[in-house]
Amino acid sequence: MIPSLPRSKLSRHAIGGYVVAFFVFLFVPLVVVAVFAFNDANYPAPPWRGFTLDWFLGGGSGRTGLFADGPLVNSVGTSVIVAAWVTMLSVFVGTANAFLLERARFRGKAALSLLMLAPLVIPGVILGISILAFASRLAQFVDDIWGLELDILRPGLPLVVAGQFSYVVSIATLTIAARLKRFDATLEEAAFNLGASRAAVLWTVTLPYLRPALVGAAAISFLMSFENFNTTLMLVGSDPPLTIMMYGRMREGASPVLNAVSLFLMVASALIALVLLRRPTRGAGG
Template sequence: MRKRKLDTGAAAEGAFLRVENIHLRFGGVRAITGVGFHVNRGEISSIIGPNGAGKSSMLNIINGVYRPQTGTVTFLGRTHHHMRPHEAAEQGIARTFQNIALFKGMTVLDNIMTGRNLKMKTNFVLQAVFWGPARREELENRHKVEEVIDFLEIQHIRKVRVGRVGLFADRPLLASLGTSAIVAAWVTVLSVAVGAANAFLLERVRFRGKSLLALAMLAPLVIPGVILGISILAFASRLAQFADDFVGVELEFLRPGLPLVVIGQFSYIVSIATLMIAARLKRFDTTLEEAALNLGASRAGVLRTITLPYLQPALVGAGAIAFLMSFENFNTTLMLVGSDPPLTVMMYGRMREGASPVLNAVSLFLMIASALLALALLQRPDARQD
């Protein structure tokens, strides 16, 4: 972090936080060199910069975690060369850290109440017996905590112990489960419909370049999921930007989000659906269709009463495979997801913070559900006949 020119005009006179000429070194490494700024009352300010620029170091200086070699911090008119963290907190300088440390075994409400400890003025003896002024003070601060809980809309877990939120009380996880189901349903419908059309095209129609088309259809199956996702994201972003610049049309479905996730998953799952349906269609006796047509049946009637019933096992199997592959997909989805993460992306984010009983329960539930679905498909009479 390098030196910036300070605006020492009238605005600085009304500043409630002023940082001047901060220098911070770690051995021979200069983390901050001659930096200063001020924040006026009513302003929301931010420190922006790349990794290693000194953003966290500057915040650590303001709230007393680091001690600079030179420079001062002035807060509410009081100038300090260095404040201890608890002194900064007592003055009203709050700080959140990148690594969240919670008290496991305590409820969500109790964890938030811990942050109000500095606002309590009674001694620990009165607080221990919960009597007189301590009781009134506790109730006043609890009211403030309840306001925070209402603001965050986490009333349903206010009494839940940290690290012990149940599956059905974890609303973000349930929402991601629903998101995955919606995406998988769309991918299944599109893959089976387009896969059936592709199967008829490849098996019933003769045209030049059919082998090349079949080879191109298989290409997404050999491309790594991450590469496929990045390629789709780059192409869709360029296409959306072109439409916005030259046509003036905003194509939101080409921006990162659930529509693009559906497109990305569909791009390779449809190939698998096509292969499954085409393999069944290849064994179909076309003389049955010819006989029905000779007896006066329409082509739509033949398709509805003869061809599709024969293809039903392949259609159901392709749909089940498409749904499961979409539901469990991670690599491609991670590259294309927006603000509504599916289950796999949500679980990946949670696992980075450490495993929990809820994640274990979800994993077990998905394994059991997948096994039951596979058994149900195998128990179908037409599946056993095949």
């Protein structure tokens, strides 16, 4: 069972083989996606017909590569814009929440901190429909009272940002609060004693200390937003983010251009992961 106990050769090989099989299971779908992005065929399926870059660079001659596929490239742009908003909002509100949970004292704090975790156990589809329904009620209300048509409350990117933010901020809050909890308050007191103003202390002592958690929370928020599907599906309007676009195309049929954009995504997330893992962000999620 453990190295210090006698283990039969058989059991050692069995668990070794199992772990190999486990990792093959984990990686096979990704490898397959990557490989068929380069297959010289109109359909991502065996057999192998030779290497091509058509699915990235192609344009015109029957094959539309990733970079010539307008709607697909636009959807990547949409995802980046949505993710940027969600990240900004989540890190900002998450930081405020962390100070609220770790520093402030007020009645109902325990209930509030529990409520902050609630979005993590609400299925994403339900977050989506409830925000959709509520926004539509608000839009109706505004229309009835002031006769205003508020597009911002109709399915579209603002609602997608709101929907994703509603649970991503829970994760950002947990990440930042965990680091703030371990902060040594005497550092702040020392700065006060040396005559620093409140803003100066926050800016030069507390926030620099929180930096790794802020970076970690930002990276996780960006990734969560970029990959979100369930909530987005319910709130999306006429300009779909990448996950929704890919889903639509996958239902219609397969084209290796999806493999190409997937490979692009894999490389991008691997880069984000590397940045995160190389930093000493202990406890900053992941």
